Amino acid sequence: MNLKAQELRRLFAQPGIIQVAGAHNGLGARLVEGAGFEAIWASGLEISASYGVPDANILTMTEYLAATSSINEVTSLPVIADCDTGYGNSSNVIRLVKKYEAAGIAAICLEDKCFPKLNSFIAGNQELAPVAEFVGKILAAKNAQRSADFMVIARTEALIAGFGLDEAWRRAEAYANAGADALLIHSKANNPGEIEAFMAGWNQSRPVIVVPTSYPQVTIEELTAWGIKMVIYANAGIRAAVQAMTQVLQSLRQAGSLKAVEPALAPLSRIFELQQMTRFREDEKKYLRRSHDDFAVIIPAAGQTKSDDTLSQLLAERPVAMLDLNGKPLLQRNVECLRQQGLNNIVVVTGYKGDLINLEGITTVCNVEYQQSHILHSIMTAQHHFANQNLIIYSDILFEASIIQRLLAHPEDLVLVVDDSFANFTPANKNMDLVVAQAKPWAGKRRLLEHNHNQAVRIGQQTIRQEEADYEFIGIAKISESGSRALKSVYDDCAGRYRNRPFHEAPTFLQASFTDLLQEMIERGFPVTLMEVNSGWMEIQSFDDYRRACRLFSNGRPADHRNSGQHDNPLNPPVSQSSVIPWAEPRQCG
Known part of the structure; x- marks a missing residue:
């Protein structure tokens, strides 16, 4: 069943004139449909022009069919295919009908010229085929169609060839009697007088179609009054495109800057809309x-x-996440790293200067209480976006892909990435998320194995002295499906019990850090597993950090030093005490 052919039949059956515009590809088809036309003309002139060849049967039927199919596939409108003379004799027409009907095309239009044809507006030989030969093509086409809804339109070029109205009426009548579903009367006169005269003498019920390319002054009201059923604006689209592209390209070449032509360009968002990129995603x-x-x-x-x-x-x-690191914001560099690992569902919780966080492809959620709350509240603001498994990543750090790869492979339910090298080069006044572990770190820089099932005993910023800490939590965590359920459950319970009361190291629950909730889970017996690193990351909390991060990307992205020690790694160089800037505030990236 050809639903588009049914729709075209419905349009012919209802009152009023049908307006159709030409296209030569899917993009043009979407523009035609968006403009409100009722059907699309797969224009032979437009298709041949898009190939850069004359409209003179240079292209094959296969090439025309491919272009017509690309139009039909992206539109809900019926498509009428301009099939010239049928690409040969009646045998060719039979194959044509089978192929076009199978492709879902609503109608084909055949013209009564000799093969190979020449475009109607080119001076030269416009020889017409004998009436009997063309009637045979119409009969062959109608007998070949499988659906009664499929339409065959017969186009006479009698007026184009200069044979006058009598020959046009004679041919049109013969084609109608042969079973043509509609007649297209073509004229290259610079006024619509021939069309008006033809309709005055046309006494058959077959609907008539016109293409007013050479007489653009004619109006819909005039055509309707004369009894025309369909008007095809066959090549307005490609002519408009050529005109606009020529002007823009010439201006661009002269100006040497896109700025000069920017007002004449469609925004990229419009192109993505025409490509249906939203539906694709x-x-x-x-x-x-x-x-x-x-x-x-x-x-x-x-x-x-x-x-x-x-x-x-x-x-x-700007927020720290949007600090520029040699041409890209910190957040964008991290998002690109995550996407390279197949992590595409990225949710960023915004607040301070949140309007500046506008990367494509991320989801943003606003913590409207960011001035009164702390990082835990920000994380849980996004809890409705939690998936089966979740990564929590602070916004003020840079990290290598190797850390994410190892973390994704970790089997435990709640895993924190921790670093044992903090004591070697961290400023004494910096407030860190410190961890006391069941098992102490291995001594020395080089290691073969890590503690695969080492667990946190305590975690915090204020209640753990640096000399008793085993690790620093770097701000990256993985939480499984069951871990996420447990985290939400503990959070909801504590939110009710500690609403306006101190919660571990925080003066109130609203001002709690992520580590406060982690400590609560540890105390409730939930295992918090540690994944040890001593390289591959850095945080940006001072101008010295920022300068160093920019330097890392001065020649592109940093190398992924997966097996090197801390002093070999561009994301973990030693910090000289002369360059240390003391921090007086806890981390506020959340």
């Missing part, structure tokens, strides 16, 4: 299964990071 989410599609990455970036040095001036203008 939705289908991708629905049907395209990748290894880490069950993960969400939650990046709390609502807080205003505090710094006692020059960095504070930069952070007065």
Whole structure:
């Protein structure tokens, strides 16, 4: 069943004139449909012009069919195919009908010229085929169609060839009697007088179609009054495109800058709209299964990071996540790293200067209480976006892909990435998330094995002295499906019990850190597993950190030093005491 052919039949049966516009590809088809036309003319002139060849039967039927199919596949409108003379004799027409009907085309239009034809508006031989020969093509086409709804339109070029109205009426009547579903009367006169005269003498019921290319002054009202059923604006689209492209390209060449032509350009968002990119992404989410599609990455970036040095001036203008690192924001570099690992569901919690966090392809959630709350509240603001498994990643750190790869492979339910090298080069006044573990770190820089099932005993910023700590929590955690359920359950319970009361190291529950909730889970017996690293990451909390991060990307992205020690790694160089800037505030990236 050809639903588009049925729709075209319905249009012919209802009152009023049908307006049709030409196209030569899917993009043009979407523009025609968007403009409100009722059907699309797969124009032979437009298709041949898109190939850069004359409209003179240079292209094959296969090439025309491919172009017509690309039009038909992207539109809900009926498509009428301009099939010239049928690409040969009656045998060719039979094959043509089978192929076009099978492709879902609503109608074909055949013209009564000799093969090979020449475009109607080109001076030269416009020889017409004998009436009997063309009637045979119409009969062959009608007998070949499988659906009664499929339409065959007969186009006479009698007026184009200069044979006058009598010959036009004679041919039109013969084609109608042969079973043509509609007649297209073509004229190259510079006024519609021939068309008006033809309709005055036409006494058959077959609908008439016109193409007013050479007489653009004619109006819909006039055509309707004369009894015309369909008007085809056959090549307005490609002519408009050529005119606009020529002007823009010439201006661009002369100016040497896109700025000069920017007002004449459609925004990229319009191109993406015509490509139906939104639907594509939705289908991708629905049907395209990748290894880490069950993960969400939650990046709390609502807080205003505090710094006692020059960095504070930069952070007065933007959140730390949007600091520029040699041409790309910190957040964008991390998002690209995550996507390379197949992590595409990325949720960023915004607050301070949140309007500046506008990367494509991420989801943003606003923590409206960011000024009164702390990082735990930001993380849980996004809890409705949690997936089966979740990564929590602080917004003020840079990390290598190797850390994420190892973390994704870790089997435990709640895993924190921790570093035991903090004591070697960390400023004494920096407030760190310190961890006391069941098993102490291995001594020395080089290691063969790590503690695969080492667990946290205590975690916090204020209640653990640096000399008793075993690790620093770097701000990256993995939480499984069961771990996420447990975390939500503990959070909800504590939110009710500690609403306006101190909660571990926080003065109130609203001001709690993520580590406060982690300590609560440890005390309730939930295992918090540690994944040890001593390289491959850095945080940006001072201008010295920022300068060093920019230097890492001065020649592109840093290498992934997966097996090197801390002093070999560009993301973990030793910090000289002369360059240390003391931190007086806890981490505020959330």
